[in-house]
Amino acid sequence: MISLKNVTKKFGNAAAVNSLSLEVKSGEIFAFLGPNGAGKTTTIKMIVGLLNPTEGEITVGGFNISNHYLEAKRIMSYIPDEPFLYDKLSGMEFLHFIADMYNVDGVAKNVIEKYIDIFSMKDYINELTESYSHGMKQRLVLSATLLRKPKILIVDEPLVGLDPQSTKLVRDLFREEANAGTTIFMSTHLISIAEEISDRVGIINNGKLIALGTMDELKSIYKLQSNRLEDIFFTILGDKRHNK
Secondary structure (H helix, E strand, O other), X not given: OEEEEEEEEEEOOEEEEXXXXXXXXXXXXXXXXXXXXXXXXXXXXXXXXXXXXXXXXXXXXXXXXOOOHHXXXXXXXXXXXXXXXOXXXXXXXXXXXXXXXXXXXXXXXXXXXXXXXXXXXXXXOOOEHHHOOHHHHHXXXXXXXXXXXXXXXXXXXXXXXXXXXXXXXXXXXXXXHHHOOOEEEXXXXXXXXXXXXXXXXXXXXXXXXXXXEOHHXXXXXXXXXXXXXXXXXXXXXXXXXXXX
């Protein structure tokens, strides 16, 4: 569902992403990990069409994101680390606006109410979003995203600002969506979340993909006894063979 082939993104002479190749399958939760400045957000912005790659090819759902970006964007949703809302709309108006904009058929009142209940937004859903906290905005954006049932969900730090109860809820919803066939590409600094819900992990550093595989595959490659993704992550980052 997501394919990157030898993708490079340069800003001036500096390569933020360097010859990145990977594929993400239908129904897979793929965790994209790396330290600050490793190239995670730049990669995501290229996948969703906000940045054009300097070199290489990206396809989403079989559509080349450069040549058929409208077709690709129809089947994809993107949740950035800083949720964007229209401040002068209420949360309820925003949900209806998203449903209308994407021409989602059969979005009845009870479907919108379902997500209002799931994310416990009744107390503030009719208030203007300019008054929302970061966590409230994040819950609203997640609701709007799930409302339209995308085939591919791209999320950059989806749990920032959420309380523990909402964090668990989002984890469970992501797993449920993946089981129903949705592909989820998730960048996060929360290694514990990636360990709990991801099917595979990709680790990027200095713009290069330095590790790719399941937990068991990475453990085998690096001959580790630990079952913790955090230990695997820091072992790989400390391996100078891959971090030049």
